[in-house]
Amino acid sequence: MQRAFAELYQAEVYPPMSHPSADPAVIAGVARFFGVGVSKVERARILEIGCGTGHHLLSVASCWPSAECVGLDVSRKYIARAKNLARQAGLKNVSFNEGSILEFEPEGEFDFIIAHGVFSWVSNEVKVGMMDFIGKRLSKDGIAVVSFNVVAGWRERMLVVEKVRAIQEAGGVDEMTALAVFKTVASDRESEIVDDMLAKGEEVLACDDFGPMTDAWSLGAMLKLAELSDLRWLGDSVTGARGDDAADEKCKTTFRSEMFCRSDLLLGESMPIPEQVDENFKVPNFPKLNSWRLVCARECLPLVDPKLKSCVFPFSQIKVLSAMDGSRSLMDLADYSREVSPELDFLPWLKYVAERGFFS
Ligand SMILES: C[S@@+](CC[C@H](N)C(=O)[O-])C[C@H]1O[C@@H](n2cnc3c(N)ncnc32)[C@H](O)[C@@H]1O
Incomplete structure (x- = not known):
């Protein structure tokens, strides 16, 4: 192998x-x-x-x-x-x-x-x-x-690969054709997986899902x-x-x-950016980033605070930031955050975002 x-x-x-x-x-x-x-x-x-x-x-x-x-x-x-x-x-x-x-x-x-x-x-x-x-x-x-x-997500992918390979062998067709054929009979979940595979393209699939090794x-x-x-x-x-x-x-x-x-590295405090704390910060009831910050969030660019310092947010948090266009209440955003970023401790994080002046 x-x-x-x-x-x-x-x-x-x-x-x-x-x-x-x-x-x-x-x-x-x-x-x-x-x-x-x-x-x-x-x-x-x-x-x-x-x-x-x-x-x-x-x-x-x-x-x-x-x-x-x-x-x-x-x-x-x-x-x-x-x-x-x-x-x-x-x-x-x-x-x-x-x-x-x-x-x-x-x-x-x-x-x-x-x-x-x-x-x-x-x-x-x-x-x-x-x-x-x-x-x-x-x-x-x-x-x-x-x-x-x-392995958690790969298990079900391998079942899809097996079915697609069977179609390939029976029909003598290539992977991309077999994937498209399988999609016409696949369950909703299988169809999602097939779409993801198709999006990777033939060259990546040959080394990845359909490669000789994906341990x-x-x-x-x-x-x-x-x-x-x-x-x-x-x-x-x-x-x-x-x-x-x-x-x-x-x-x-x-x-x-x-x-x-x-393992011998001593960890400091996480995200220590004290000099940027705005004493007058306020968490709005309907959090709204200004239009440029909203563009940055939606384009996955670093968000820049009022002191022109950039802040790189992980992708799951970017999703929550992208929803801050003033149309959602704090409660709505908290629900959304639980959905797209389950690990995030939403309220302390939102306070940090406010402290950095992202709502000003
Ligand atoms: C799936 S490709 C990924 C290439 C690239 N890192 C990327 O993500 O686009 C895996 C790479 O690991 C290399 N590789 C495999 N075994 C290796 C080894 N024992 N030492 C160094 N490189 C190895 C392969 O030659 C191949 O280029």
């Missing part, structure tokens, strides 16, 4: 993608919600494990010219392409290495270690080796982001492995929330992108 996957990567090019949840600036922003004041991104050492053709890391390197970016991937073809792209773009602050994480011995430690879309696509030996590497090579206040497929884990199992690697779990780099296996089962979570720091 692992061999089939390695061959797939040598033969085909995984679509070039960049990942907002693995942007060091976003990671550093979300880490503040968990009381970690990470090193400045500007001069950070950033490692991406399983960097593919380097699309994400090259984007990071071009944003942060004084940061040192290092990419690692086992695929010769991908690393050759990544090096070529770096040369063409004239980027001097990024280097790419061909090889497995099991044998990788770079110099020093890293302030950010990113492993996006790797954990569920490698053998258990590589999973353990990767987490062990991260535990040993993360700097004192460094942050690692490791994403993985979650889904539970959060609990992941956290046990992290603990064994001397890593401390902070929370999700997309939602800024934590959650647990029971919540994942309820929400049928399919994917997590989790942040870890060293």
